[in-house]
Amino acid sequence: MPELPEVQTIASDLDDVVGGKTIAAVAVSFDKIVASDLNRFHKLLTGATIDSVTRLGKWVCFSLSGTEGPVTMLAHLKMTGQFHLGAWPEGESDWPPHTRAAFRLKGLPAENDTLFYKDIRKFGRLRAFDLMELEEFLEHLGLGPDPFDMEPDDFYKRLTSKKGRLKSVLLNQQVVAGLGNIYVDECLFASGLLPTTSACKLSRPDTDRILTEARRILAASIKARGSTTSNYEGLKGGGSFQKSHNVYGRAGEPCPVCGSPIEKSVVGGRGTHHCPHCQRGRLKSGE
DNA sequence: CCGGTCACCTGAGTGC
DNA sequence: TGCACTCAGGTGACCG
Numbered sequence: 614m615p616e617l618p619e620v621q622t623i624a625s626d627l628d629d630v631v632g633g634k635t636i637a638a639v640a641v642s643f644d645k646i647v648a649s650d651l652n653r654f655h656k657l658l659t660g661a662t663i664d665s666v667t668r669l670g671k672w673v674c675f676s677l678s679g680t681e682g683p684v685t686m687l688a689h690l691k692m693t694g695q696f697h698l699g700a701w702p703e704g705e706s707d708w709p710p711h712t713r714a715a716f717r718l719k720g721l722p723a724e725n726d727t728l729f730y731k732d733i734r735k736f737g738r739l740r741a742f743d744l745m746e747l748e749e750f751l752e753h754l755g756l757g758p759d760p761f762d763m764e765p766d767d768f769y770k771r772l773t774s775k776k777g778r779l780k781s782v783l784l785n786q787q788v789v790a791g792l793g794n795i796y797v798d799e800c801l802f803a804s805g806l807l808p809t810t811s812a813c814k815l816s817r818p819d820t821d822r823i824l825t826e827a828r829r830i831l832a833a834s835i836k837a838r839g840s841t842t843s844n845y846e847g848l849k850g851g852g853s854f855q856k857s858h859n860v861y862g863r864a865g866e867p868c869p870v871c872g873s874p875i876e877k878s879v880v881g882g883r884g885t886h887h888c889p890h891c892q893r894g895r896l897k898s899g900e
Numbered sequence: 901c902c903g904g905t906c907a908c909c910t911g912a913g914t915g916c
Numbered sequence: 917t918g919c920a921c922t923c924a925g926g927t928g929a930c931c932g
Contacts (some may be wrong), residue, residue: 732909
């Protein structure tokens with residue numbers, strides 16, 4: 614379930630390990646994993662050099678120099694996507710379990726010269742674009758800014774212009790990019806706000822508090838290489854921030870602040886965790 | 901515009 | 917031991 618800190622870790626590991634490498638060959642073992650044209654995917658990426666790997670919301674963004682100009686590969690890992698290094702598969706039986714695509718890289722030892730995209734549930738998608746196609750796709754996505762890039766004024770306007778419940782609005786990637794189920798629950802606990810609060814009724818102190826807590830929690834999680842609950846690790850291993858979760862995955866356990874049992878409910882179709890005592894209405898001015 | 905539901909998939913966990 | 921069942925969350929599509 615990679616969210617912002619996990620994708621940041623994955624991208625930064627990839628940048629270290631495969632940055633500067635040239636793709637000698639591309640193989641796809643499950644066609645649907647490539648959501649842009651498959652022939653063009655092969656054509657754009659084969660022979661291209663990976664200049665850098667960064668994060669865009671929850672997308673992993675490979676910037677490459679292709680044979681005919683700049684190329685971008687965007688990867689969305691959805692629930693169970695991972696990148697791994699291994700040996701190039703010569704036959705179908707050589708593919709590691711659940712791997713869906715392989716990129717053979719030049720200049721690495723043969724036993725580790727291939728970047729695999731692994732995805733148990735096959736929800737993730739890879740796309741390759743030239744500059745114009747990228748621009749078009751990004752416009753279509755309409756991602757909002759990261760919490761780290763967001764001005765408090767802008768954040769207030771974005772949240773209060775939505776009529777939905779706070780949890781759903783924070784999960785909307787067009788409002789703010791990078792938050793997922795885990796960090797929204799943690800952030801709302803830290804902010805003392807109920808997930809079911811109407812976003813449009815929030816005060817300026819409310820939205821300031823949410824932004825501050827989101828930045829604090831996300832930064833701490835990035836430092837811990839993210840949260841490993843299941844099916845997440847970077848090239849250099851998993852994270853440890855799950856140990857710092859206060860409410861996510863802790864239904865029935867005592868709230869670390871007041872001791873009340875953490876409640877689990879469904880909000881916007883997502884499992885939602887909150888403390889019924891610490892999370893109440895909106896904050897008052899000056900709090 | 902908004903909420904609810906389903907589809908996309910597989911594995912882990914639970915209860916009988 | 918095995919089987920049926922539920923659940924996990926990111927996103928897009930669809931309906932009311």
